[in-house]
Amino acid sequence: MPYNWSKSDANAPAQELQLWPHQSLPPKGYAGFILATFILILIPLVPLLGSVLLWGLLPFLLLAVGGLWYALDRNHHNAQVLEILTLTDKDAHLIRHNPNGAAQEWQCNRYWTTTQMHETDGPVPHYVTLKGGGREVEIGAFLSEDERIALFEELNRALRK
Structure with missing residues (x-):
């Protein structure tokens, strides 16, 4: 408890x-979750390497990872109550x-x-x-x-x- x-x-x-x-998410788990999410989001981009579509999708995928990072960081900050x-x-x-x-x-x-x-x-x-x-x-x-x-x-x- x-x-x-x-x-x-x-x-x-x-x-x-x-x-x-x-x-529920310790600091190592936090870093691992962000890294795993980033890698999994990059997998669909592998076939697009060298094409113009890569540069069209990459900002949105990075924005999604950034939004996830911000939400988890904000949640961690708000839980600092004693x-x-x-x-x-x-x-x-x-x-x-x-x-x-x-x-x-x-x-x-x-x-x-x-x-x-x-x-x-x-x-x-x-x-x-x-x-x-x-x-x-x-x-x-x-x-x-x-x-x-x-x-x-x-x-x-x-x-x-």
Whole structure:
């Protein structure tokens, strides 16, 4: 699962939860996919070597590979999200690091912190939020549906301790 619970220090009672989007294509796979696509697109051009048609088709094929590269690169950039929830004896503190480098923070007394799951009312099914301190914030919206359900149960257990 693309999240991990850890203790921040062996002596401290604080727990830390880190969440990140799943990256199914590692950097080597990314380069290999672009290279394989480029080679497969060039195969139909082999019979056209030496003809004028090659120069007519080549820009469009290169544009297709460039568009694929741009789309994969943009997807990778947009998936650079990290959410860190720190639970101490007294506080719950959530920091979300967005792809553009901006950080959003939320803090609440742990006693008043509640988790809620919006099964159909959220932007995604089984939308998980933390509520407290006069605000309601989302957590793990980028996770899959099964992962959000498991996260909700784990957050409830962690907050009850």
